[in-house]
Amino acid sequence: MTDAFSHHEWLTVPDLVELLDLSQSRVRRLIEDRHLLAVRRDNILSVPAVFLRDNEPLHELRGTLFVLADSGFSDDEAMDWLLSEDESLGVSPIEALRSGRKTEVRRVAQALG
Template identity: 40%
Template sequence: MSSSDNPVPLADADLDALVDEWLDWGQAAQLLGVTPAKVRTMIKDHEIAGAVPKPGVPPSVPAAFFQDGLIVKGLSGLLTMLHDHNFDDRECIAWIFTDDDLPGRPIDALRENRGAEVKRRAQVLGF
């Protein structure tokens, strides 16, 4: 079933159900070889997106945003595009992890170096 069959606002999506594994800022920092403060800056600058996946959990980032110790290629540009469409980080994460028109989720396409498909789909949001 695609998300268009049952339109749940992205802001209301259950991120914990959509994302298999989360990293807190300290874990993400260790993975990237930077400080937790740098991770916070990366989130602010839309290089990665972060959210509180469920109550009682610290702000975290999806583990799938990283591959081989780096940020997945194309993620930063996609996040900038989604923010240009007035998405907040929670909505960005929900969109990236929702199986819709691609085949598969946008995060899977990015991780498989099929970012052009994802960007084309993101460009038409709101039209």
């Protein structure tokens, strides 16, 4: 995991339960169904806060996670790519997604595969 990880606020499953007002099993289902991506940090399953908007998973994230998985990315590799600045995007892919550049982000992700 890269330095990009340290520049973000991270939420644990209990944090997400409280923030999203959902049960722990529902939060884990959001992760399993790829609405959110979580990785283990210090052996604790965590999600970057930037993956949420208005106390919901960022809608643009799910399809992008599928593109990355189809391109052979592990969860750790996908997380690293999403949080690190991408030269062709000029910002991190997650910031590009948050600013409405979903098609461009997915095109870059597909080209990596």
